[in-house]
Amino acid sequence: MTSIRTLAPETLWGFFDTICSIPHPSGHEAALRSWISNWADGQGLPVLQDEVGNLIIKKPASPGMENRKGVVLQAHLDMVPQANAGTEHDFTQDPIRPRIDGDWVCASGTTLGADNGIGMAACLAVLADPALIHGPLEVLLTVDEESGMTGAFGLQPGWLEGEILLNTDSEQDGDVYIGCAGGVDANITLPYQAEPVPAGYQAFLLTISGLRGGHSGINIHEGRASANKLLAELMHQVTEHTDARLASLSGGTLRNAIAREAAALLVVPASDSERLQELLVTHQQHYSTEFAGVDDFIRLELNAAELPARVMSRVMQQKLTRAMLACPHGVMAMSRDMPDVTQTSTNLGVIETRDDHVHVQCLIRSLNNAGRDRVAAMTAAVFELAGATVAFDGAYPGWQPNPDSPIMKLVLDTHHEVFGALPAVKVIHAGLECGLLGNVYPHWDMVSFGPTIQGAHSPDERVNITAVARFWQLLIRVLEQTPERVS
The missing domain is CATH 3.40.630.10 (Zn peptidases)
Incomplete structure (x- = not known):
């Protein structure tokens, strides 16, 4: 009591x-x-x-x-x-x-x-x-x-x-x-080939935390940050500007909640470790400005980690990070009939790495089936281009x-x-x-x-x-x- x-x-x-x-x-x-x-x-x-x-x-x-x-x-x-x-x-x-x-x-x-x-x-x-x-x-x-x-x-x-x-x-x-709104779940599975960690590389755990999160329908129009989308941006920048290799990544726990936390296990050559830290400092400042008044406590951290046994192949690493970056997220359309009402949205809710596969869950919502199906097709196209299989279930009116x-x-x-x-x-x-x-x-x-x-x-x-x-x-x-x- x-x-x-x-x-x-x-x-x-x-x-x-x-x-x-x-x-x-x-x-x-x-x-x-x-x-x-x-x-x-x-x-x-x-x-x-x-x-x-x-x-x-x-x-x-x-x-x-x-x-x-x-x-x-x-x-x-x-x-x-x-x-x-x-x-x-x-x-x-x-x-x-x-x-x-x-x-x-x-x-x-x-x-x-x-x-x-x-x-x-x-x-x-x-x-x-x-x-x-x-x-x-x-x-x-x-x-x-x-x-x-x-x-x-x-x-x-x-x-x-x-x-x-x-x-x-x-x-x-x-x-x-x-x-x-009605909705549908997108369940995405991307297999990848794993390779041994290159010699002379160090392991780091990159984490994103401190986000507000919230309901993926009610709060989606407020512009709150998604840890999963921030992770996608960071991974794109990290892999473009360093020789980092990705071992695993994860973010969010529910497809109907805006992701509050995300993480990636990386290995980089010793010569790139300082550059990696600089990228995080730059993006920390960028996000603090971009999300001021909406998500004021975003925190990016980089900590030394135990060296993993394997990392993703470079080809699959690039496909995955670009698919996550391109994945639709947020408000896709506002209602023309009801002012200030979100008509169609989507939430990149969950990312999980296990058994040489990356699993992604999105929840797509819309006041009408046409909007729901349009965003579902966009989501499928993005990940299928990367070699993933995409299955939709749980559709409700x-x-x-x-x-x-x-x-x-x-x-x-x-x-x-x-x-x-x-x-x-x-x-x-x-x-x-x-x-x-x-x-x-x-x-x-x-x-x-x-x-x-x-x-x-x-x-x-x-x-x-x-x-x-x-x-x-x-x-x-x-x-x-x-x-x-x-x-």
């Missing part, structure tokens, strides 16, 4: 504290799912688990509300596991330890899991409170949203009876979302906005009633599950809203305490005003 249990609303924060205490990174939600299932069963609430591991919990309507449209409250069970370098944390074993910092709740050196743990806690708090007024309720908790949307992909028709979906996975108080949505109007009117102001209606450049869920249940009227969460998908993640209270007020008032079913 932590001090966040003293915050209001206490039931919601109590559930969030429990969620933090049970490890639940993507692919490891079983323990949390079991706890929630046992808790709901103890409350006398029917619990179902489908074939992919999604949980569905049902709660009957309050007396007199039986004739209202059924509402599905939806959140995802998993969280993004990210820790700062030097922070020892096993996300499959260690609890998250939330702490209060002013009007925010955060963790120490790791992601907090407010995305989407706060939404999940709100769903459970609604189930737990017998005094709340609402129509027929179902809570849908999906698995593996962050790494593959497995739960949303695997949801089958016929399990849920509601007509309205309230998604709780948005991250800005005062905004209501009625659409989102966007959520097309419905400007005539009745539930959107209800949320807008309720927000005005409760807070005296209308919220902003937006489309989010992130992969909410609504697009996939709406494919399975096309009759659903859907909307998404949530509290302010900053730094999602990075150890800077934090959630605003005041915004959580406002989110809860809005949610329970919307449930009270759910319209009657049309007979």
Whole structure:
């Protein structure tokens, strides 16, 4: 138990504290799912688990509300596991330890899991409170949203009876979302020939750290630096101006997070070691100026390392560094219909070297399939020219906005009633599950809203305490005003 249990609303924060205490990174939600299932069963609430591991919990309507449209409250069970370098944390074993910092709740050196743990806690708090007024309720908790949307992909028709979906996975108080981007994963594999280290060479580990990182959809338009793209630039310069040879390189840990750290193991002749250091000093100064006010703590370091057994052939080293340099990254197009909305983007998320292969993962997002497919083709062309194989999987559709949505109007009117102001209606450049869920249940009227969460998908993640209270007020008032079913 932590001090966040003293915050209001206490039931919601109590559930969030429990969620933090049970490890639940993507692919490891079983323990949390079991706890929630046992808790709901103890409350006398029917619990179902489908074939992919999604949980569905049902709660009957309050007396007199039986004739209202059924509402599905939806959140995802998993969280993004990210820790700062030097922070020892096993996300499959260690609890998250939330702490209060002013009007925010955060963790120490790791992601907090407010995305989407706060939404999940709100769903459970609604189930737990017998005094709340609402129509027929179902809570849908999906698995593996962050790494593959497995739960949303695997949801089958016929399990849920509601007509309205309230998604709780948005991250800005005062905004209501009625659409989102779709996406696809690019999985790239480049084999290389390895050679013995030339005689007289020294080994160095070049590291890039201190970057903000962040959500590859929500933060991509802010111009934050990608450690992987910086590494590509540095490797291009290093191999152009020295006789350096590359043994391995790595960067990022998740395809949906902007890479915060990257590294390359190099060997250079003794005569080039000073030039290598000069290149890093020059680029350190360049990046400090270029990313001032956006990424102020970029750090380039060069340290002596143990000499590796082998290095990449010169031909493959050149192909790899140039492919990484040419790989699309960042905003590719802005929407012409919605001002200040990113239409298409891509994230060079993960680079890993193992077994004489370099593996790269990119996540391409777009509000439409044409934009998504165009950037996918560009990415494939770049790496195929270098001799890589490129496979695309996990494609999911966007959520097309419905400007005539009745539930959107209800949320807008309720927000005005409760807070005296209308919220902003937006489309989010992130992969909410609504697009996939709406494919399975096309009759659903859907909307998404949530509290302010900053730094999602990075150890800077934090959630605003005041915004959580406002989110809860809005949610329970919307449930009270759910319209009657049309007979």
